[in-house]
Amino acid sequence: MRILCKFLKWVIGLIVLIVVVVYIFNLHYLVTAVKSTLLKGHSTAFLQDYRYLPTRVVANDTISTPWFVSGSYNKVAPTRDLVKMHEDLKTTAFLVIKQDSIWHEAYYDNYDKNTIGNFFSVSKSIVVAALGKALELGYIGSLEDKVKDYLPSLQGAYSDSLKVIDLARMSSGLEWEESYYSPFSITTQAYFDRDLRSVMLSLDIVDLPGKEFVYKSGDTQLLAMVLQESTKQNLSSFVSEYFWKPMGAENPALWQLDHKGTGIEKAFCCFTSNARDLARFGKLYLNHGNWNGRQILDSVFIQRSISPGLASNPEYGLGWWLVNYNNIDYYYMRGHLGQFVIVDPLNELIIVRLGHIKGQQTLEDPHSEDLYEYINEVNNMLRNQNVK
DSSP states (O other), rough: OOOHHHHHHHHHHHHHHHHHHHHTTTHHHHHHHHTTGGGGSSSSSTTHHHGGEEEEEEESSSSSSEEETTTTTTTOOOOOHHHHHHHHHTEEEEEEEEEEEEEEEEEEETOOOOOOOTTTTTHHHHHHHHHHHHHTTSOOOOSSBBBGGTTTTTTSSTTGGGHHHHHHTTTOBBOOOOSOTTSSSSSHHHOSOOOOOHHHTTTTBOTTTOOOOOOOHHHHHHHHHHHHHHHHHHHHHIIIIIITTTTTTTSSSSESSSSSOOBOOOTTTTTEEEEEHHHHHHHHHHHEEEETTTTTTTTHHHHTTTTOOOOOOOOOOOOOOOETTTEEEEEEEEEETEEEEEETTTTTEEEEEESOOOOOOOOSSSSSSHHHHHHHHHHHHHHHHEEE
């Protein structure tokens, strides 16, 4: 009995010590992280984590616009290599839209066309699209506007030099470590903290902006804060009004927040939708901002978004990744664990992938191997159709 009492005292003491350390060192976000990831059997954010974290609805219209379905819908079997990829990387949704019609569609792991999942950093492209609309509507004067005009509390040696465009093209000079698996990284804190605005405004601009591309989720979060300050709308409402409703999304989306009610969107991640609806952004950019005869987003802004943001980095535009592969200039949205919306403008193709595991990526190539393989196997499927 004495041994049991000593053990219980030791456990209680340890718990008290952990709680004290968490709050003294401002690590309270780790409690949320443990509850919503580790206790759910995951070591990092995952597709269904929106169920355990606060969200805001991105409303769709009462009248939706379903996709056309190709006469060749699912008539060509996926290649063996593509099937193996889906198995190995635990794909949940794979969609190919060819010339504005769904040509191929497959779902796994109990997903279907309406099942939603977290598309993670795909959200960054949506935030930049919202920037384009805010410019068009005059909420933001120019890409050259100083960020401090909107966020006067921004700090750091180079905070006065930071421009809106620097946030869109990932060249902010922000003090930030892009790490998804370290519990103590700023990325993890931003994902789970309940006061994301305070977290962001506590960070310094430590390097001269506009000089070098460095991928930082914090850049997109600051950009979203600029949008909220300038439009006086939360990001979910703005995207709903100017994109989700006009594009005829069939389902509402969700956007994770730092806290319930009046919280701000975790804009660098966490737009949660299904493959069919998210593909609408691919179509919008493929058609230069025109949606079935209505100009939703300025074509000049879109062209700038899918062109290199910095001459020194041809792989990233404004919110979109860029790659020339087999002499085709692809542009694409991508997110943690291998979420993709890939646009092939030459052949009018859109490829959407949602799943649990990302393909291998080397330090030498900013694009992961699965990107190339998805493109290759879809093209092999199209060639198989032509053979028939």
